[in-house]
Amino acid sequence: MLELIAQGPRSSDRWRRGFPTPKDGSGLPAAVTLGRVEGTWKTDWDDRISRQHAVLAVQADGMVNVQKLPTAQNPIFFRGQEQDRFALSAGEHFVIGRTTFTLARRTAARPAAGPLEVTEHAFDREALRRQRFRDAPKRIDMLSRLPDLISGSNSDSELFVRVVGMMLQATPGATMVAIVCVDEDLEGESDQADVQVLHYDSRSTVDQAPNPSARLARSAVQRGESILHLWGGAGRREGQAGAYTASEDVDWAYCVPILAESCRGWALYVTGQLDVTGGTFLEQSLMAAPLDLQDDVKFTELVATTMGNLRQVRSLQRRQAGLRRFFAPVVMEALATRDADQVLEPREADVSVLFCDLRGFSRRSEEASDHLLDLLNRVSEALGVMTRHILDRDGVVGDFHGDAAMGFWGWPLDQVDAPGRACRAAIAISEEFLAAATGANRPMSGFRCGIGIATGRAVAGRIGTIDQVKVTAFGPVVNLASRLEGMTRPLAAEILIDEATADFVRNSVPSSLARVRRLVRVRPAGFSGAIDVCQLLPPEGPQSPLANRDLLQYESALDALILGRWDEAFAALHEVPAEDRAKDFLTATIARHGRVAPTGWDGVIDLPKG
Template structure:
């Protein structure tokens, strides 16, 4: 496979990319931005300038994009369509694009066989990376420009491949004596001497130079020692007699720099070069001299490798967080980012506000749409999405799904002084969106406030992040009561008290009754949270709330006749009013407490 090399006006304006195989039938667009291959340094290049079409014989057809502003020059003439052969080039603006011959670099060979490699006159120098970083560059001025641009240059890479291209280009242009730069993935070479070495990216100074030799032994030792290692295979006159043991005569030395992060496990930077002709002919370049001369280059490669490895580690963390975001709420992700995950997710007792939210109208819709189950599934998913969107949007955690209901909670993993405010805001937002939408559903919501255990709860076979405790059960019971009372959002006494203590923040409340939920020994005073959304075509006014609560006080004082008269004076469309009238007429009340079946 051939490569295309782009070279701009500055040494660091460069990249080398592998041309896709013709059998893949994949065209490539070159442009300044948002193209397949970008050339950001040249303003003469349009956003999309030329299209490359790989040919079966190793050639490359180039077609100028009609919208490109500036001309493309091939063989000194303006051209809109032409074919490149290996070694040929074309020019746009101040950038030259050269088609390099196939290098065979995807299958690197070891330096001779095992016995021959051991017999080669190799001088090895191991650099301690800590000491290397402490030692100053001999000529910092020659490096300062690249060093100041290095973090932005690497961090602005929009993909892993772009990162590799930029790193190899920077190393090649900043290492004067280098002939070729490779970034390799050695995989399990440390444990398996025969493990394959993959070339992640490769670049060299010549459009015609083939793939550089790679010493498996050098790569293996560098990974084992976790240090940069320089090998000089020959020096002086002996170089002429031992060159047969090198993979090619135009390479005299190589150094290998390991990348020391889990994200780049087994990755190394491998740079090869040739001694200047003057040193070869005079024999003045001893291995010690060569090591000293290459000191700055090895140090620079260490710096580039560390920067790249850190960026890869950061990107890997971002990808993991992106994947985890499908399973964890944003507030959990923030907590995970600031601490140890096991400690953050460990179950612990906390002050929680718990919400159960259930769809109303699901059963009737299921019967009506029994012949359109996929559409019903889509509608239910959209309806559940309303719940989850607002629970997460108000910094809540999705604890579980129960059929057509969702459970959320606030107050974990980070303590939230305003958990009841957030939960109430989410409940009203859910209610309002159902009333505005055409999904055909309404909701019943229960909110309870109190102590519970939250965290990663489950068995050894399956765990999930959820909450556990009586307050969770109470929230579920309150949601069930909402249907009986005809009130969409019902709170327990603790949630009402917390909301009042927080100053209500514009929330309107109505005391409904004192009830004993199924499975509970003690009664609970419940209230309705009233939003701006209409119940049918009617609004619950402040006057209605005052009259209802006055009637409720009569009921609690055992003045059932007075309570009934006042309740009957209230609007017939008000669900809680009708519930209380039925309760009084049934005669099932135990004092002021209403016992509710499950």
């Protein structure tokens, strides 16, 4: 794999990036842009590089074409001459401003070196934690910048570049730093196929970059501890003053596993040379190496821990973001602090259930039979209005039934004001549909809604079969809410609520937010007993044609009807404004019986199944 190394005027002005994996099936990596803004391979330390300076594209022959962009203000120098377009080979470089860009090939893990003698030292994690840094201020400064450095990475490849670059800067004795990944499902110690180099950077020239030891990486990850390897004996050559130099210009390497589920099999690998200057013998350096390197190992362990923890948090955040499509925010809040099985376990709870059905769907579907996708988009927008207002008031969307949505409150967290939340959501939904009905160009124009709300005991939680589950509620109160929604059509009222919900509104919701009136006592088909049906209305004002005195007039007519005084009830209903469509149900019932209560009248109107 080809990589590009950028080196600016300071040692910290550096990165090494691999050309991205191809996505178009051509087998060639995608082109990349050098520059100083997001979306480019940023070199923001050099103001002589333009916001978008050059495009680099890998060719089939392994060369990289470099093309200067028209937006670039300063020249590109290649082989000592100013060039706007040229082909770059591995090992070659070009210069823009004060930054040198070198093309390199990615190294791979190497198998264990047979003839070399290896001394192994494992570091005790607790002992390292107790050990103080000898250069504490510098190390602490580096670690304080690490969270921002990692959290600012918008991809794993960017994360690797930043961490490796920082580690190389923070470890002066390191020749090379890498992030490796060990496939723990594969076995064998002589094959490097199970060790992948995710990213690395080296101080060496391109042709002399050391290769990570697969044996060391595998051992550290499998044992879950930091391990140091020191090379000595065969394979070395004697130099002046008894100093020795290992093959590949490295004498030691240590590997620190990243112990986080989100980084399974990952490790930080650091290698470098012993200090054998000033007459120091190799044997002396080998003996002192574990002590000399323990600060670097401890620092690397802290980097590994921070990297693993922050990446774990990011993994959980991504997982939660994905779950938001399936769970309401109030459920996500509960899942964040408690065990998921405990939260989702079905349990009894006092809930308020809201059913909202789309009116006008059947007629619109017939009219739009040739434009069904457009109709689907309009229905989706209408359902989105329902669900948005349910979720905005900390409700749970329990289910969709064709062109209807069901939401409920009171689970997974107890909500003593669940009826009030349901009613506020219902009024907001109704008002948005009403506003859309006056706009011919709005996607929801032509649609109205019917809403039923009931409050009572239900079982809520994860409900379903072994093959499929969903989070919802079930019980008589759910059936009642559904029946109330079904009654909105014959009773000509948009929002109907049961008596339990109405009591809460009367006692706990200011009339400036919502009003309630008793509408009728009915015995729905399939119900053995009577239920009191109430209507939820917006506050007195422009949104409602009925004044408070009109509601009192209607309720006095209802009382007379229940007591069997139908003539009196009929007269009282005529005092209610004609804009009140809900009164038409009682007026028609009385007129159908000649204004005389039927024999055996018990104050309850039998409602046929609609």
